Amino acid sequence: MIIIGIAGGTGSGKTTVVKRIVESLPEGSVAVIPQDSYYNDQSDMPLEERKKTNFDHPDAFEWSLLAHHINELREGRSIEQPTYSYITSTRLEETVHVEPREVVIVEGIMALYDKSMRDLMDIKIFVDAGPDERLLRVITRDIAERGHPLEMLIDKYRNILKPMHDEFIEPTKQYADIIIPNGGHNVKAIEMVRLFIQQCLDKQ
Numbered sequence: 714m715i716i717i718g719i720a721g722g723t724g725s726g727k728t729t730v731v732k733r734i735v736e737s738l739p740e741g742s743v744a745v746i747p748q749d750s751y752y753n754d755q756s757d758m759p760l761e762e763r764k765k766t767n768f769d770h771p772d773a774f775e776w777s778l779l780a781h782h783i784n785e786l787r788e789g790r791s792i793e794q795p796t797y798s799y800i801t802s803t804r805l806e807e808t809v810h811v812e813p814r815e816v817v818i819v820e821g822i823m824a825l826y827d828k829s830m831r832d833l834m835d836i837k838i839f840v841d842a843g844p845d846e847r848l849l850r851v852i853t854r855d856i857a858e859r860g861h862p863l864e865m866l867i868d869k870y871r872n873i874l875k876p877m878h879d880e881f882i883e884p885t886k887q888y889a890d891i892i893i894p895n896g897g898h899n900v901k902a903i904e905m906v907r908l909f910i911q912q913c914l915d916k917q
Contacts, residue, residue, distance in 0.1 A: 747821060769877035786813045
C-alpha cells in the first residue's frame with residue numbers, strides 16, 4: 714500500500730489533482746480520504762456557536778481519529794469514515810465504508826500539517842496556486858455551491874482564509890516531496906506523479 718498526502722490552500726486545485734490521479738490509475742485501486750470529513754464533532758454545542766468554527770485552523774480537526782483510520786487501512790482493515798455537514802457545522806450520523814486499497818490518498822488543506830500524519834505517508838504533495846487564483850476559485854465555488862454573498866466571501870478571505878493560509882498551510886510546503894503549481898491544469902506534473910506511483914506499486 715502507498716499512502717499519499719495531498720495538501721494546498723483552499724481553492725488551490727487539490728480536488729482536481731486528486732481526481733486526475735484517481736482517473737489515471739486502475740479502477741478500484743485508490744481510496745480517497747478527505748480531511749474535511751474529520752472536522753471535530755460539535756453536536757454538543759448550540760448551532761450559533763458551531764457556526765463560528767474556524768475551519769482553517771488546525772484545532773478544527775480530530776487528528777487522532779484521522780491517524781487511527783489511516784493506520785487501520787494500512788493494516789488491511791476497513792474503516793467507517795465520518796461525514797461532515799457545513800450546514801449544521803457538525804458530523805452527520807451517516808458514515809462512509811472504506812476498504813483498504815493499493816493507494817490511499819489523504820487530501821485536505823492541512824494534510825501535511827501534523828508530523829504523525831506525515832510519518833505515515835510515502836509521498837507528500839503540495840498543490841500550489843497564487844493567492845489571486847485561489848480567491849477567484851473560492852468565490853466562484855462558494856457562490857455557486859453554497860449561495861454565499863460576494864461581500865461575505867471577500868471579508869472571510871481577508872480575515873480568515875488568508876491569515877490562516879499564511880500561518881498554517883503555506884509553511885507545510887517545506888515538507889512536500891512534490892510541489893504541483895497550477896493545480897489540476899498541470900498535466901505534466903500529474904503524469905509524473907502517476908508514473909512515480911506506478912513504479913512504487915510495481916516494486917511491491
